[in-house]
Amino acid sequence: MTVTLFIPCFVDALFPRAGINMVEILERLGHKVVCPEEIVCCGQPPFNSGYWDEARTVAVKVLEQLKDAEVIVIGSGSCGAMLKNFYPELFKDTRQLQLAKQISSRTWEFSEFLVKKLGVTELGAKFPHKVTFHDGCHGLRELGIKKSPRELLSKVAGLELIEMSDAETCCGFGGTFAAKFPMISTAMGEVKCASAAETGAEYIVSGDSSCLMHIQGLLSRQGKPTKTISLAEVLNTK
Amino acid sequence: MSFVSQFKTRATEKSGDLRHRQVIRTALRGYEIVRDKRKAAFQSWESARQAAAETKWEAINHLDTHLEALVAKLEARGTKVHWASNGEQAREIIAAILRDKKARCIIKSKAMTSEEIHLNHALEKEGFTVVESDLGEFIVQLRHEPPYHIVFPSMHLTRGEIKDLFQKELGDAPSDSPEELTMVARRVMRQKYITADVGFTGANFAIAETGMISITENEGNARLTAALPKTMITLLGIEKILPRFADLALFLPMLATAGAGQPMTCYNTMYSGPRQPGECDGPEEWHVVLLDNRRTELLADAEQRDALHCIRCGACLNVCPIFRNVGGHTYGTTYSGPVGSVITPHLRGLQEWKHLSNASSLCGACTEACPLKIDLHHHLLQNRRNASASEPAFFERLAYQIFGIVANEPAFWSLAKKIGWLTQPLQRAVKGSAFDPAKAWTKTRDLPPQPRESFKDWWRNRK
Amino acid sequence: MRRLNLKNNWLETPYVVSYIFKMSERENILGRIREALKVAAPLPGSHGDTSVHTSAEPPTSHAREWLPSVGASVEEQFALFAKNAADLKADFQLFASREELKAALLKLRDAEKWSRIASHDGELTDFACKALGLPVTITDHGYDVQEMEKCDAGITECDALIAQTGGVVVTNRSAGGRALSVLPPHHVVIARREQLVADLPAAFAFLQQKYAPDYPSMISFITGPSRTGDIERILVLGAHGPKKLTVLCF
Numbered sequence: 001m002t003v004t005l006f007i008p009c010f011v012d013a014l015f016p017r018a019g020i021n022m023v024e025i026l027e028r029l030g031h032k033v034v035c036p037e038e039i040v041c042c043g044q045p046p047f048n049s050g051y052w053d054e055a056r057t058v059a060v061k062v063l064e065q066l067k068d069a070e071v072i073v074i075g076s077g078s079c080g081a082m083l084k085n086f087y088p089e090l091f092k093d094t095r096q097l098q099l100a101k102q103i104s105s106r107t108w109e110f111s112e113f114l115v116k117k118l119g120v121t122e123l124g125a126k127f128p129h130k131v132t133f134h135d136g137c138h139g140l141r142e143l144g145i146k147k148s149p150r151e152l153l154s155k156v157a158g159l160e161l162i163e164m165s166d167a168e169t170c171c172g173f174g175g176t177f178a179a180k181f182p183m184i185s186t187a188m189g190e191v192k193c194a195s196a197a198e199t200g201a202e203y204i205v206s207g208d209s210s211c212l213m214h215i216q217g218l219l220s221r222q223g224k225p226t227k228t229i230s231l232a233e234v235l236n237t238k
Numbered sequence: 239m240s241f242v243s244q245f246k247t248r249a250t251e252k253s254g255d256l257r258h259r260q261v262i263r264t265a266l267r268g269y270e271i272v273r274d275k276r277k278a279a280f281q282s283w284e285s286a287r288q289a290a291a292e293t294k295w296e297a298i299n300h301l302d303t304h305l306e307a308l309v310a311k312l313e314a315r316g317t318k319v320h321w322a323s324n325g326e327q328a329r330e331i332i333a334a335i336l337r338d339k340k341a342r343c344i345i346k347s348k349a350m351t352s353e354e355i356h357l358n359h360a361l362e363k364e365g366f367t368v369v370e371s372d373l374g375e376f377i378v379q380l381r382h383e384p385p386y387h388i389v390f391p392s393m394h395l396t397r398g399e400i401k402d403l404f405q406k407e408l409g410d411a412p413s414d415s416p417e418e419l420t421m422v423a424r425r426v427m428r429q430k431y432i433t434a435d436v437g438f439t440g441a442n443f444a445i446a447e448t449g450m451i452s453i454t455e456n457e458g459n460a461r462l463t464a465a466l467p468k469t470m471i472t473l474l475g476i477e478k479i480l481p482r483f484a485d486l487a488l489f490l491p492m493l494a495t496a497g498a499g500q501p502m503t504c505y506n507t508m509y510s511g512p513r514q515p516g517e518c519d520g521p522e523e524w525h526v527v528l529l530d531n532r533r534t535e536l537l538a539d540a541e542q543r544d545a546l547h548c549i550r551c552g553a554c555l556n557v558c559p560i561f562r563n564v565g566g567h568t569y570g571t572t573y574s575g576p577v578g579s580v581i582t583p584h585l586r587g588l589q590e591w592k593h594l595s596n597a598s599s600l601c602g603a604c605t606e607a608c609p610l611k612i613d614l615h616h617h618l619l620q621n622r623r624n625a626s627a628s629e630p631a632f633f634e635r636l637a638y639q640i641f642g643i644v645a646n647e648p649a650f651w652s653l654a655k656k657i658g659w660l661t662q663p664l665q666r667a668v669k670g671s672a673f674d675p676a677k678a679w680t681k682t683r684d685l686p687p688q689p690r691e692s693f694k695d696w697w698r699n700r701k
Numbered sequence: 702m703r704r705l706n707l708k709n710n711w712l713e714t715p716y717v718v719s720y721i722f723k724m725s726e727r728e729n730i731l732g733r734i735r736e737a738l739k740v741a742a743p744l745p746g747s748h749g750d751t752s753v754h755t756s757a758e759p760p761t762s763h764a765r766e767w768l769p770s771v772g773a774s775v776e777e778q779f780a781l782f783a784k785n786a787a788d789l790k791a792d793f794q795l796f797a798s799r800e801e802l803k804a805a806l807l808k809l810r811d812a813e814k815w816s817r818i819a820s821h822d823g824e825l826t827d828f829a830c831k832a833l834g835l836p837v838t839i840t841d842h843g844y845d846v847q848e849m850e851k852c853d854a855g856i857t858e859c860d861a862l863i864a865q866t867g868g869v870v871v872t873n874r875s876a877g878g879r880a881l882s883v884l885p886p887h888h889v890v891i892a893r894r895e896q897l898v899a900d901l902p903a904a905f906a907f908l909q910q911k912y913a914p915d916y917p918s919m920i921s922f923i924t925g926p927s928r929t930g931d932i933e934r935i936l937v938l939g940a941h942g943p944k945k946l947t948v949l950c951f
């Protein structure tokens with residue numbers, strides 16, 4: 001099928017490898033991948049701050065760009081939740097509501113798309129390291145993603161997954177929250193890093209690069225050896 | 239200092255307090271283990287949540303009918319019912335009863351509603367002696383601080399701190415063993431129950447069908463407060479209504495499970511009147527004070543009306559990473575944690591208290607934990623929307639308008655990325671200093687390096 | 702209205718004025734409620750669809766199917782009660798006969814060194830008090846609280862034992878008033894095995910059937926001895942209520 005891949009703004013600018021890996025995985029599985037160049041952002045930052053008019057300005061463009069997509073895959077739980085769950089809310093009582101609902105129904109987060117839509121878990125990946133998985137909150141609680149990433153990781157050769165006690169606890173990024181309440185954000189990140197460290201894992205894996213950005217920022221500043229890596233990169237490593 | 243400045247100052251201080259972080263983490267770890275065990279014992283916790291949510295929906299969406307039924311039944315058995323639109327009226331009603339009874343000492347069992355209306359302070363100013371009988375409330379009363387948590391008022395204190403407190407304030411602290419310290423409180427309280435003029439309680443539920451007030455507790459202090467003094471006063475918010483007596487069969491174990499990881503709290507007691515003819519004890523007079531205090535405003539917000547379904551179990555506080563890191567006192571409100579952050583803007587003013595709804599990563603753990611399925615984290619978002627719609631912050635709105643232009647024009651976005659790449663060495667130079675625009679981030683975290691080639695560059699180059 | 706200095710004493714204030722004061726606040730609040738409820742709020746789980754209506758049956762009527770399971774037979778239920786009581790640190794003993802119960806009661810009296818007890822009139826409590834042969838403070842026709850405070854134990858009957866929770870239901874009618882089951886440091890319940898009910902829904906149904914519409918002014922579900930976790934979440938028994946709860950059943 002033709003997969004329209006939605007690359008979040010921060011992935012585009014800061015973590016392009018996460019996106020590149022997704023493209024390569026999907027193409028290797030035999031699908032045509034399309035990345036609309038006109039789409040920059042899903043509009044979550046103004047949305048989360050309560051500026052819904054400004055969010056709509058951006059979201060309307062996204063809807064326009066995606067309206068003919070056969071299926072939409074997003075490489076982020078938080079952007080995925082924005083399109084799937086929040087666009088219908090954002091466009092309530094507007095003439096774009098139907099379109100928003102349709103697009104929502106065609107949208108998948110990357111790991112869910114592989115496992116639930118394509119029925120694929122084995123990607124021939126090899127990553128012989130100890131890892132722990134961080135469940136991004138939007139993916140976990142808005143989109144119900146828990147099993148799919150773990151099923152994918154279980155098929156990666158040599159990979160040992162150790163769950164951290166705070167896997168489901170928010171890392172503290174929260175978008176603008178990280179800048180508006182930096183000390184609380186940092187404290188939450190420290191709790192996450194400590195929990196990961198307890199597992200002895202070399203890598204913290206997540207489907208959300210935004211969370212990883214915050215976690216890695218803390219780890220680097222503290223000079224800790226633990227590394228962060230996107231799920232897509234692990235799944236594309238031979 | 240404004241409320242938001244106070245919040246930020248306290249939040250910053252507490253977030254960095256590693257000792258506080260550890261005390262709270264340890265306290266809650268114990269709770270988590272038993273809570274999960276008790277939830278698993280339910281044949282279907284999820285079905286129970288749905289039924290509880292529908293029951294409270296019925297209660298709140300027919301609140302007038304149920305309140306009238308409750309009051310009619312209470313009054314029929316001799317209870318005096320009072321209606322208070324706000325805290326001031328409630329305080330005056332209560333003070334008037336105390337004056338009328340020529341009371342000197344009032345013994346209280348735990349009531350967050352009484353915290354909400356700052357009752358103790360008002361009564362003490364008038365010269366009444368107010369004794370908090372619940373151990374946790376007794377402890378924070380001695381420390382002259384508000385409760386730290388709506389269910390566990392002294393959760394933030396270690397046994398050593400409580401020992402020192404008792405030594406200082408009571409001159410009686412044999413050791414720091416929780417058992418001995420509890421016995422000190424028991425001894426202090428004993429004669430106070432027997433000699434207090436007035437007993438004061440809160441309420442957990444109000445049953446419309448049978449005209450009863452239901453009180454949940456572990457210690458037995460509320461039962462004694464409702465048994466011995468000649469006059470009893472109960473204060474409750476109007477939202478405490480449950481339609482039917484049999485509803486308690488589900489609500490009591492759910493409250494215990496979510497609130498404390500117990501199968502049932504030790505004493506769940508339903509009162510339907512003052513001492514009736516033929517009964518051998520109990521208060522001769524019972525006054526029930528129904529409190530609005532802007533709950534009707536929250537009721538009028540149909541989108542957030544379910545926030546009134548809250549049974550004050552505290553489960554959302556316990557799972558909230560913000561609460562766990564900043565602690566209950568940081569909020570500066572009676573109701574803290576997620577539910578407090580949702581309702582305080584309604585009960586005390588949106589613009590003055592919107593910061594509580596802003597101080598959240600919207601992780602959703604609260605909504606997941608809530609036994610009533612209240613859509614807490616979405617209500618935080620709705621509060622943000624309402625706040626910025628009625629009073630947009632000029633610069634923030636401008637920033638998002640600019641953002642909108644950049645996001646809708648790929649050429650601007652490319653330019654923005656280019657500028658980011660080119661100014662990276664500059665960013666590194668000012669990192670953490672007063673000139674750093676990303677200071678909020680870089681104070682404690684490194685920024686990720688921006689690669690030269692963005693995803694869109696790579697995508698374009700492949701073609 | 703405060704400036705009128707109205708007192709809430711119906712004997713002193715002109716009744717009409719006090720009544721109007723009371724009624725107007727009541728009407729204010731009810732009026733605000735009715736106004737607020739003009740806009741419907743969606744049912745939980747209906748995803749914003751306000752046309753979905755509740756069913757006629759109360760939502761909690763299937764609570765039995767969701768609460769923790771209890772066994773089907775009386776034996777299983779007694780076993781569950783025993784297990785739950787033990788978890789609560791309540792002392793539960795089941796006897797084959799009244800005589801065995803009596804023997805256990807005397808043993809308890811001697812072990813605990815009771816010198817004075819409090820109780821109420823009742824078939825089972827009369828039997829228990831007679832067996833114990835100690836000075837008794839009887840509550841039914843009024844009592845001196847200071848005298849009750851000197852008692853070592855409070856002996857009461859109950860309305861029901863609940864297998865699902867390991868708890869006891871008392872009312873001020875079945876258990877000698879409000880204070881008897883909570884003031885003395887040791888609460889002893891004498892029960893018949895027929896009084897066991899399976900679960901909380903059964904307990905509430907039983908109470909409604911037994912007492913409605915003339916309920917005792919106090920109904921209490923007692924689940925274990927008094928306790929607190931307010932200090933470092935460490936469980937301590939006997940916070941204000943009884944430190945010990947003993948249930949003797951035959």
